[in-house]
Amino acid sequence: MLLLSREDIRKVVDMKEIIDVTEEAFRMITEDTADIPLRVKIPAPKGEFLFMPAYAESMSAAVVKVINIFPQNIDNGLVSSPAQIVLCDGDTGYILALLDGNTVTQYRTGASSGVAFRNLARKDARTGGMIGAGGQAATQLEAMVCACDLEEVKIFDLNRERLEAFCGRMQRELAGYGTRFTPVKSADEATEDADVLITVTPSSTPVFDGNTIKPGCTISCVGTYEPDKHELDPAVLLRAGKIYCDSCEAALAETGDLLIPMADGIITGDDITGNIGDVALGKLAGRESDDEIIIYETVGVAVQDLCAAKVIYDKAVEMGIGTLWDSEGSKSKRFE
Numbered sequence: 001m002l003l004l005s006r007e008d009i010r011k012v013v014d015m016k017e018i019i020d021v022t023e024e025a026f027r028m029i030t031e032d033t034a035d036i037p038l039r040v041k042i043p044a045p046k047g048e049f050l051f052m053p054a055y056a057e058s059m060s061a062a063v064v065k066v067i068n069i070f071p072q073n074i075d076n077g078l079v080s081s082p083a084q085i086v087l088c089d090g091d092t093g094y095i096l097a098l099l100d101g102n103t104v105t106q107y108r109t110g111a112s113s114g115v116a117f118r119n120l121a122r123k124d125a126r127t128g129g130m131i132g133a134g135g136q137a138a139t140q141l142e143a144m145v146c147a148c149d150l151e152e153v154k155i156f157d158l159n160r161e162r163l164e165a166f167c168g169r170m171q172r173e174l175a176g177y178g179t180r181f182t183p184v185k186s187a188d189e190a191t192e193d194a195d196v197l198i199t200v201t202p203s204s205t206p207v208f209d210g211n212t213i214k215p216g217c218t219i220s221c222v223g224t225y226e227p228d229k230h231e232l233d234p235a236v237l238l239r240a241g242k243i244y245c246d247s248c249e250a251a252l253a254e255t256g257d258l259l260i261p262m263a264d265g266i267i268t269g270d271d272i273t274g275n276i277g278d279v280a281l282g283k284l285a286g287r288e289s290d291d292e293i294i295i296y297e298t299v300g301v302a303v304q305d306l307c308a309a310k311v312i313y314d315k316a317v318e319m320g321i322g323t324l325w326d327s328e329g330s331k332s333k334r335f336e
Helices: 006-012 015-031 071-076 101-120 137-147 160-173 187-191 234-239 248-254 256-263 276-280 302-319
Strands: 002-004 040-044 047-056 061-069 083-089 095-100 127-131 152-156 180-183 196-199 218-221 240-245 293-297 323-326 331-334
Touching: 002 302, 006 095, 006 101, 006 302, 015 101, 015 137, 015 276, 015 302, 047 302, 061 101, 061 302, 083 101, 083 302, 095 101, 095 302, 101 137, 101 218, 101 240, 101 276, 101 293, 101 302, 127 137, 127 187, 137 152, 137 160, 137 196, 152 160, 152 187, 160 180, 234 240, 234 256, 234 293, 240 248, 240 276, 248 256
Parallel strands: 002 095, 127 152, 127 196, 152 180, 196 218, 218 293, 240 293
Antiparallel strands: 002 323, 040 047, 047 061, 061 083, 083 095, 323 331
8 A cells, every 4th residue: 555645745746637536536527437436424523424425337446535624623723624535456455655644635625626727717807806715725725726827816814914925925936937926805806807806715604795796707615614604795696697516416415605695595596507527528618708707616526535535645655655554564665
């Protein structure tokens, strides 16, 4: 079994590669070529355990991601959503690899927005906006500038100190994209000129004013996967030309961004256009006018983890990166 740490994963893949395999994952969802049960949730007194399985015969591989949500961990200097991914051989059932789940999740969740912007954003998009500068924000930002040739991204977070530090770090780490990252003082400043917008917060209430979104904006809603939370302002749903999901089945079972306005009669299930995989396959139209507002709702689907983990594993083996663990002898050694 190959053990792959955060540092190992970052050595073998880049954001464009993860966007490419994530787009393939969304095609698999649309074509129904993967077995993807809905995530299993087990509540605990201080959090919840989440198990996300997927299998694809065409890849001869399966994964189970264990990602547990324990918000109080932050108070003790721990990650609030610790995760690991188990990659299995589809022919033998043997475990091929154990991957750092936080890193894979960050990459593939960011790449989900990248796929949406690649397929739905205006080709002349130049200004981005982001609300939220937490643990998922870095890969969201990289996917945004990887998919779109942006001059500036305006970023807002309730924690000003964290926001300033984040923008400074991203300016250094993503310097190769040539984009300016500007910390702003309000959500309105982040959204008012945005051609592409990402919301990535744990908020239970809307984080921006949907009436101020400019025509032609593409919005990727990332932060909410719970039915009682919605960071998306329902007002923008009434202005949207299309609403796409990573998986309509999963989104309509999990996210308050859609379930709450549906319960309030603002939209119905008929207003959901389809899966982003339908656009990638050419089965549904993406953007049809420069003024069209398009919303993308992502809750995360385990086949994304499968596709990302498989390409990471294959490249790590090819490059000789990682730690080999002999379960029978309980020994490990660096691959290099």
